Amino acid sequence: MSKQISLIKYFKKPRIEPETTLDDDDDDSTDKSTDDQQPTTSSLPSTSTSSQLGPVLQKSNSPSDLSTLDEPPAQPDLREFPRTTKHGKSRNFASKWYTKFPFLEYSIKNDAVYCKMCHHFNDTMFEGVFNEGYRDWKHITQACERHQGSKQHLIALEKYNGYRACHKSGRGTVVNQMNHDAMNLSFVQRNREHLKVILDIVLFCAKQDIPLRGHRESDDALNQGNFLQLFKFISKYDPEKKARLEEMPKNGTLMSSDTQNELLEAAASLLLRKIKAELNETPDTYFALIADEYKDESKQELIAVCIRYVHQGMLKERAVGFVATVDMTAAGISKKILEVIEPLQLDPSLCVGFSFDGASVMSGNKGGVHVLLKRTFPHAVYVHCNSHRLNLVLAAASKVSSHVSTFFDTLNSLHTFMTGSIRHARFMEIQNQLHPNRHCLELERSIDTRWSSKSGSVSKVLILFDCILELLDECSGSNHSQTKIEAQGLLQQIQTKRFLFLLVTFGKLFECSDFATKGLQSPTLCVLDCILLVDGLKDAFTVFRDNSQCDFEKVLKLTDELMSKHEIKNLDVTISRQRKLPARLCDSVVVSNISRNYVRNDDDLRRFEILDRQLTELRSRFHDDQYGIVKAAAACQPQSGTFADKGLLESPSQHYGIKIENAELTVFTHQIRRKAEGGQTFQSLMEVIDSCPSDIFPNMNKLLRIIITLPMTSCSAERLFSTTGRIKTSFRSSMATARLKHLAILSHEREITESLDYDEIIAIYNAKPRRLRLVL
Structure with a gap:
C-alpha cells in the first residue's frame, strides 16, 4: 500500500489517450473491475480508463507513433530502416538494439529512438537526448549504456514499475485507490491515530525540555534522538504502530523534522487561542504587559512578553511568546512587543500597566519603551519590577565598603578553589567523614544580578566552615606550589574575626531579605502584598539597627563561639607594615583615613554602614506612588x-x-x-x-x-527565559527561533498544554494540504 500511495505525487497531469490493451502479462479484466470500484462521490476525481493516468511531463512535440503508458514499447521491425548520411558515411538504426536495450522504442515518423520510461515519467530537473529523440547511430551503444545507468533513467524506471504494480493489483489506478481509501473511515482513523502518537511524543519532549532530534538519525545510528527512540520504545510494546509506519509511503510517515515543527506550531497556536479565549470569556477583562530582554545561546537578542489578567477569580500570568531582534532601541523593542501580542487582538483601553526592568531604554521618561507604548495603551502605568528593585538595594549593600566587597570576593574564591576535580572529591570525602548523617552540599557562587546566590553562598560557607578549614589545611601542605599558595591565602582570609562576624551578620540579614525576595517573585503578587513585604523588610532592618546593643551582642556571641570551636585567634588579616604618613600631613592631626580599617577590638566591628545603606536604598527605591x-x-x-x-x-x-x-x-x-x-x-x-x-x-x-x-514584577518573563535556556543549550545552539519559541511556550504554560485537545491540533495542522488524508 505504501508504494502505491507514494506514486500519487508523480501523477499531477494525466494524459488522455484512447483505451488500449495491456501488455501480455496484464489481465484484460482489470479495467472492468476497476470501473466497478470507483466511488460515486462527485467531489472525487474520476478516471474512466487506466490510461488516463499519465506521466508527469509530456513533450508537446512527442511523436504520435510511440506507445502509450499501458502499451508495450513501440519497436517496429522494418525490413530496412531509413539511412542517414553524416560526414560522408551512411548509417541506419537496427532492430538488434531492441534486444540489448529493451527500454528503447523507435519512431518511424521521426526516425529516432526514445526511452519509454523517461518519455512517460521524465522529471523536469532532467533533460536528455532520449527524451527528445536520439539519431546518432554511430554512438548509440555507448549512449544507451550511459543512459541505462543514469539517475534520470533509474528514477523513471522506478516510477514506471510502481505504476504497473498498482495497475495489476486489481484496485484500479492510484487516484482511484487514494479516493477509495479516503472514503474508508478506518483508513482515516488509522492515519489520525498514527499522528496522535507522533503528537504525544512531540509534546512530551516539549514539556520535559528535552531535544527531539539526534545528532545522527540514520538507520545505522546507535542513538537517533529522543523522538525516534521514543517511537521505537512505544512500538516495542505496540507492534501495530511499527507495522502502520512500515506500510505508509516513505514521504508520508510524518516522522520528519518539518512535521515536528508544524505540529509544534499548531499546538502553540492552539495554546494562544486558549489564552485569548480566557481574556474574552468575560467582558472588560483588564490586562497588563510584562516584558524582558534575553540573549540566547546563539547570542541572539530575544524580546519576551507575558500577559497578566484575572480569570475565574485567579490571577494569571501567561507567556505569549518572544521574538528575535537586532534593534535594541526603545522604538525597536516597542515594535517587537506589539508584534508578539498582535495575535491576541487586545483592546488597548483595557491595558492597565507595564512591568519592565529599570534599564534606561525601558524606564526613560522621555523616550523609554513605556512612554512609546503609552501611545497605544493610554491608561497603562509603568512599574519598575520590584524584585529588581530589591536586588539593587541588596547589591548596593554588598559594595558599601572595601572590606564587605573583599568578603564576597573571598566567598567566590572559596567556590573556585573547591571546583578543582581532586580538591572537590576530597571535599566530599571530608563532609562524609565529619557529617556522615548529612547530605553532601556544594558551595554557591555569589552573583550580583541574582541576590539569592549571595544568600546561598553565605549560608553554605557557614554550614560547611569546618569542612572548608579541614581541606584548606591539607592543601596548605601540598607539594603543588600553586595549590599551596592559594590554600594559605584563603586560610589567612577566613581565619579572622572580621570574616566570621560578616558571615554571621549577613546570614542573619539574609533570613529576612530571602523571604521578601521570594515573595516579590510570586506571579500572584499584587500591589498591597508588595508593599507589605517591603515594609516588613524595612521594619526588620530598622529593629536590627535600633536595637543594636542586643542584636550586636547576639551576633558577636555567635562569632566568638565559631572562633572558639575552630581555634581562631586573629581579629583581622595580619598588618604587613605600618603605613607612613605623607610629608604634607606631618604637621596635621590625622583622625581617620580612607585606607582599610583593621579590626583591633570588638568596637571596630560595631559599624552599621551595611544596615544604613540598605535602609537608605529601601527608602529611596520604594517611595514613589505617582498615581496613588x-x-x-x-x-x-x-x-x-x-x-x-x-x-x-x-x-x-x-x-x-x-x-x-x-x-x-x-x-x-x-x-x-x-x-x-x-x-x-x-x-x-x-x-x-x-x-x-x-x-x-x-x-x-x-x-x-x-x-x-497591575503587575509588580517581571519575573514571569524571566522564567520564560529560564525555560528557553534549558531548551537551547550549547549543543542545540543552531535551533531556529520559531521552533524555540513554540517549545518554550508549551513547556512554560504546561497547565494549558496538558489540556490541549489533539483533535483540535490536528484540525489546525490539516489546514494545509497533507499527504495523508486525516479527515473525511
Whole structure:
C-alpha cells in the first residue's frame, strides 16, 4: 500500500489517450473491475480508463507513433530502416538494439529512438537526448549504456514499475485507490491515530525540555534522538504502530523534522487561542504587559512578553511568546512587543500597566519603551519590577565598603578553589567523614544580578566552615606550589574575626531579605502584598539597627563561639607594615583615613554602614506612588486604617476613567464591614472582589480588578527565559527561533498544554494540504 500511495505525487497531469490493451502479462479484466470500484462521490476525481493516468511531463512535440503508458514499447521491425548520411558515411538504426536495450522504442515518423520510461515519467530537473529523440547511430551503444545507468533513467524506471504494480493489483489506478481509501473511515482513523502518537511524543519532549532530534538519525545510528527512540520504545510494546509506519509511503510517515515543527506550531497556536479565549470569556477583562530582554545561546537578542489578567477569580500570568531582534532601541523593542501580542487582538483601553526592568531604554521618561507604548495603551502605568528593585538595594549593600566587597570576593574564591576535580572529591570525602548523617552540599557562587546566590553562598560557607578549614589545611601542605599558595591565602582570609562576624551578620540579614525576595517573585503578587513585604523588610532592618546593643551582642556571641570551636585567634588579616604618613600631613592631626580599617577590638566591628545603606536604598527605591495606587489598594482592604477613604480612591479612579458615586462606596463599605464583623476574613484583595459583584458595585469592581491586575514584577518573563535556556543549550545552539519559541511556550504554560485537545491540533495542522488524508 505504501508504494502505491507514494506514486500519487508523480501523477499531477494525466494524459488522455484512447483505451488500449495491456501488455501480455496484464489481465484484460482489470479495467472492468476497476470501473466497478470507483466511488460515486462527485467531489472525487474520476478516471474512466487506466490510461488516463499519465506521466508527469509530456513533450508537446512527442511523436504520435510511440506507445502509450499501458502499451508495450513501440519497436517496429522494418525490413530496412531509413539511412542517414553524416560526414560522408551512411548509417541506419537496427532492430538488434531492441534486444540489448529493451527500454528503447523507435519512431518511424521521426526516425529516432526514445526511452519509454523517461518519455512517460521524465522529471523536469532532467533533460536528455532520449527524451527528445536520439539519431546518432554511430554512438548509440555507448549512449544507451550511459543512459541505462543514469539517475534520470533509474528514477523513471522506478516510477514506471510502481505504476504497473498498482495497475495489476486489481484496485484500479492510484487516484482511484487514494479516493477509495479516503472514503474508508478506518483508513482515516488509522492515519489520525498514527499522528496522535507522533503528537504525544512531540509534546512530551516539549514539556520535559528535552531535544527531539539526534545528532545522527540514520538507520545505522546507535542513538537517533529522543523522538525516534521514543517511537521505537512505544512500538516495542505496540507492534501495530511499527507495522502502520512500515506500510505508509516513505514521504508520508510524518516522522520528519518539518512535521515536528508544524505540529509544534499548531499546538502553540492552539495554546494562544486558549489564552485569548480566557481574556474574552468575560467582558472588560483588564490586562497588563510584562516584558524582558534575553540573549540566547546563539547570542541572539530575544524580546519576551507575558500577559497578566484575572480569570475565574485567579490571577494569571501567561507567556505569549518572544521574538528575535537586532534593534535594541526603545522604538525597536516597542515594535517587537506589539508584534508578539498582535495575535491576541487586545483592546488597548483595557491595558492597565507595564512591568519592565529599570534599564534606561525601558524606564526613560522621555523616550523609554513605556512612554512609546503609552501611545497605544493610554491608561497603562509603568512599574519598575520590584524584585529588581530589591536586588539593587541588596547589591548596593554588598559594595558599601572595601572590606564587605573583599568578603564576597573571598566567598567566590572559596567556590573556585573547591571546583578543582581532586580538591572537590576530597571535599566530599571530608563532609562524609565529619557529617556522615548529612547530605553532601556544594558551595554557591555569589552573583550580583541574582541576590539569592549571595544568600546561598553565605549560608553554605557557614554550614560547611569546618569542612572548608579541614581541606584548606591539607592543601596548605601540598607539594603543588600553586595549590599551596592559594590554600594559605584563603586560610589567612577566613581565619579572622572580621570574616566570621560578616558571615554571621549577613546570614542573619539574609533570613529576612530571602523571604521578601521570594515573595516579590510570586506571579500572584499584587500591589498591597508588595508593599507589605517591603515594609516588613524595612521594619526588620530598622529593629536590627535600633536595637543594636542586643542584636550586636547576639551576633558577636555567635562569632566568638565559631572562633572558639575552630581555634581562631586573629581579629583581622595580619598588618604587613605600618603605613607612613605623607610629608604634607606631618604637621596635621590625622583622625581617620580612607585606607582599610583593621579590626583591633570588638568596637571596630560595631559599624552599621551595611544596615544604613540598605535602609537608605529601601527608602529611596520604594517611595514613589505617582498615581496613588498603593494608597488606593490600602483603602480597599478592610483591615487598613484608611479603609473606604474616598479621597485615596480619587487619583487612580480619575486616571482610569472610573467614577465612583458616594452611594456605591457607602453601601460597599457597610457590606464589607458587616461581613468582617460576622467573622469573614479578607486576607487579600481577591477576597474583597468576591464580595463586590460587578452587577451591584460596577465601579468598585472595576477599580479593584485594575489594582489587582497591575503587575509588580517581571519575573514571569524571566522564567520564560529560564525555560528557553534549558531548551537551547550549547549543543542545540543552531535551533531556529520559531521552533524555540513554540517549545518554550508549551513547556512554560504546561497547565494549558496538558489540556490541549489533539483533535483540535490536528484540525489546525490539516489546514494545509497533507499527504495523508486525516479527515473525511
